[in-house]
Amino acid sequence: MLALADLAHDGDDAEAYSLQVIDKQRQIVETAARDDGGNPKAAYPQIALAPYLRGVLREATHRDYDDAARHFQLVAAWQPDFTAGPVHVSRATDGVHSQRGSGVVHVFALVGHGPFKAAVVEMPSSLSVAIAGELLAGPLGSPLPPTIAPITVPRVVAVPSGVAGLRVRTGDGQAVGTETLTDVSALAIRQQEAVLPQTVARAVARRTLKKGTIFGVQQGLGLSRGSLPAVALDVAGVAWEAAERADTRCWSTLPATIQACRLEIPAGRHTLSLEAVDRGARLLGRPTTAEIDVADGRDTFIVVHVPETGIVGRPLVGGR
Numbered sequence: 001m002l003a004l005a006d007l008a009h010d011g012d013d014a015e016a017y018s019l020q021v022i023d024k025q026r027q028i029v030e031t032a033a034r035d036d037g038g039n040p041k042a043a044y045p046q047i048a049l050a051p052y053l054r055g056v057l058r059e060a061t062h063r064d065y066d067d068a069a070r071h072f073q074l075v076a077a078w079q080p081d082f083t084a085g086p087v088h089v090s091r092a093t094d095g096v097h098s099q100r101g102s103g104v105v106h107v108f109a110l111v112g113h114g115p116f117k118a119a120v121v122e123m124p125s126s127l128s129v130a131i132a133g134e135l136l137a138g139p140l141g142s143p144l145p146p147t148i149a150p151i152t153v154p155r156v157v158a159v160p161s162g163v164a165g166l167r168v169r170t171g172d173g174q175a176v177g178t179e180t181l182t183d184v185s186a187l188a189i190r191q192q193e194a195v196l197p198q199t200v201a202r203a204v205a206r207r208t209l210k211k212g213t214i215f216g217v218q219q220g221l222g223l224s225r226g227s228l229p230a231v232a233l234d235v236a237g238v239a240w241e242a243a244e245r246a247d248t249r250c251w252s253t254l255p256a257t258i259q260a261c262r263l264e265i266p267a268g269r270h271t272l273s274l275e276a277v278d279r280g281a282r283l284l285g286r287p288t289t290a291e292i293d294v295a296d297g298r299d300t301f302i303v304v305h306v307p308e309t310g311i312v313g314r315p316l317v318g319g320r
Helices: 002-007 014-030 049-059 065-078 085-094 126-140 182-219 228-242
Strands: 102-112 114-123 151-157 163-169 176-177 179-183 257-266 270-279 282-294 299-306 311-320
Touching: 002 014, 002 049, 002 102, 002 311, 014 114, 014 163, 049 065, 049 257, 065 085, 085 102, 085 282, 102 114, 102 163, 102 270, 102 282, 179 182, 182 257, 228 270, 270 299, 270 311, 282 299, 282 311
Parallel strands: 102 299
Antiparallel strands: 102 257, 114 151, 163 176, 163 270, 179 257, 270 282, 299 311
């Protein structure tokens, strides 16, 4: 998001931000490595937006085409549904930014509402129970009880949306639609599925540890089972367990998808028409326009917010 915002300003830091996205993803995955060599986060999808931005900015130098082609190849591999990926690879491989007398316009659309977290009840799987047993081996020094009750955990939920993307029209009648570079909702759901056994296991471990704590207090005080003080502690333990809630905190301003398209148009001043469309390519809401000055051999960037039923606010326009 910082990289896109910077492109709509002056673009000086966008390349650094795009590199940080790739590095941060690597760090997130590496920190989940276990002693046994396993890593549940190794299944995390890669974020194609990062190498795409890197490729666009490298191509704009009119020198580093090999670097641009390498990053566009990552885009094609990480986001195969982005049909423009192979086209970008071919163009960068040929060492062509744009035709003489023309410039390039990159449109980025933040489409739909991002996913949210909801509390759901999960029955612990055998894998989750095994992981919880490992977590509790130190604190309790004993295996888990044979019966495991359902656990409330956070689940990522995608928000249904009627908006499919953005259609960009030029004054000469050219029309191009944006394509998904990064599906934020799918990314979040796949990441959650990768670590769900660990999430459930931690919830099981917390519940069992609480039960063990209450049992230990009863034993330490020498309370007989069924006595009034023992029952009072049991009630307190139930209340303690019931007080636990699934952590459903999450970002509420992310889009469902980040989409992009590229247009090569003659240098000069242009008025682009931006239209939100549904799955049937029908117009949603009112179109908006963006006034841009296209420079020969240079890039212009437009960032548009399309949350649900149409375009919101004015497009952000920048260039470099």
